[in-house]
Amino acid sequence: MRKILTVVIVIFICSCGLNQKHIPEWKDTSFRQLENYKVNFLTGKENVSEPHFDKAKKAASGDNLDLNFLARIYLNKYALHIAALEDFDDSEFVRINKLHPLAPNFAYYNFLKGNFTVVEDNLLPSQYSSFIQLVRNKDLTKALQEIPSIDDPLSRLIACGIWVKYLLYDENILQTAINTSADNGWKRPLRAYLNKLQKYYLDHGETAKVENIKTRLELLKK
Amino acid sequence: MNDFSTLRSDIGDAVKALDDMAGKIDAILFQKKETEIKVP
Numbered sequence: 001m002r003k004i005l006t007v008v009i010v011i012f013i014c015s016c017g018l019n020q021k022h023i024p025e026w027k028d029t030s031f032r033q034l035e036n037y038k039v040n041f042l043t044g045k046e047n048v049s050e051p052h053f054d055k056a057k058k059a060a061s062g063d064n065l066d067l068n069f070l071a072r073i074y075l076n077k078y079a080l081h082i083a084a085l086e087d088f089d090d091s092e093f094v095r096i097n098k099l100h101p102l103a104p105n106f107a108y109y110n111f112l113k114g115n116f117t118v119v120e121d122n123l124l125p126s127q128y129s130s131f132i133q134l135v136r137n138k139d140l141t142k143a144l145q146e147i148p149s150i151d152d153p154l155s156r157l158i159a160c161g162i163w164v165k166y167l168l169y170d171e172n173i174l175q176t177a178i179n180t181s182a183d184n185g186w187k188r189p190l191r192a193y194l195n196k197l198q199k200y201y202l203d204h205g206e207t208a209k210v211e212n213i214k215t216r217l218e219l220l221k222k
Numbered sequence: 223m224n225d226f227s228t229l230r231s232d233i234g235d236a237v238k239a240l241d242d243m244a245g246k247i248d249a250i251l252f253q254k255k256e257t258e259i260k261v262p
Contacts, residue, residue, distance in 0.1 A: 023257050031257040072259040079262050108261045125261060154262045 027069070030059035034073055041080050042154075044187035053077060067100035075105060078112050082161040083154065084189040085196060088112075112158075114166040127155045135162065144172050153180050157189055164196065171200055191220060 033056035040049035053073075060070045074093040081088040093109055107123035110116070111132065121132050127150050134143045143163060150156040160177035163169055174197040181190035198213040 027257045031259060034259065069259055072261060075261045076259065105261075152262065158262060 026059045026062060027066075030056045030069065030073065033059060034076060038076065038080060038154075042083075042184070042186040042188055044191070046188075067096050068102055068105070071096045071100070071102065071105045075108055075112070078109070079154075079158050082112050082165065083157040085161055085164060085192040111162070114162070116166075125155070127152060128159065131159050135167065138167055140168065140170065140173070144176070147173065147176055153184050156180050157186070160193075161189075164193075171197060174200060187220065191217065194220070 033052045037049050037052035037056055040052060056073050057070065060066055060073055071093060074090075074096065078088045078090065078093065090109070090113065093105075097106060097109070103120065104123045107120045108125070110119045111124055111128065116132065116136050119132060121129060124132060130146050131143065131150070134146055140163075143159075147156055147159045147163075150159055157177055157180050160173055160180070163173055164177070174193050177193040178190060178197065181187075181193060194213055194217050198210055198217070201207075201209040201213065
């Protein structure tokens with residue numbers, strides 16, 4: 001009995017070893033730094049986030065220059081800016097895309113840039129497959145049903161950001177973004193959407209609601 | 223004969239337990255080693 005068990009354990013250990021894929025160190029470093037960058041960016045730690053992005057970029061652009069990997073690092077950065085209603089400098093992605101054009105990366109870039117007519121729907125991440133059609137039809141009513149059904153909170157926030165940045169929006173879509181940001185502790189987009197909502201209420205003469213948002217923004221600063 | 227079937231049953235249980243453990247270890251290892259950058 002003991003011998004058989006020993007044999008089984010040895011086979012198990014060997015099979016574990018065989019299953020392990022070799023992951024290059026630069027890839028592992030770059031991935032981890034990008035994840036740190038994303039968390040710090042969203043939680044509003046501006047000073048901490050950029051060094052992580054630089055390290056992610058540096059790891060991917062050393063001796064093992066992987067242009068697809070590098071392009072995706074930049075696309076992640078641009079997506080975060082869209083999620084926080086910020087502009088972004090796309091020059092690096094454009095440069096990389098000229099050297100190494102890849103249709104899915106370019107489709108996602110066009111999606112973030114608001115070039116919806118040239119986006120190839122089937123090349124976008126699947127969570128946006130219904131959303132992109134509503135964007136083209138500018139169907140806010142259906143978008144308000146579709147956006148909350150996007151499981152990943154960051155993708156949900158990116159969808160809100162795209163709508164608010166490029167199309168006509170209402171307070172409901174801003175509230176969706178505010179709730180998503182608040183639930184996840186993402187201060188940077190939360191501040192951006194609260195400011196946007198405050199301006200929306202100002203433009204619509206809803207002074208009581210303006211005051212309410214002002215209080216929330218003050219609490220956020222503390 | 224009876225001993226043999228008990229032994230077979232014990233081995234079956236041991237293999238099943240190891241298989242479960244392998245699944246758990248695999249999940250932990252590969253969750254940490256996810257390095258493919260996807261766009262969100």
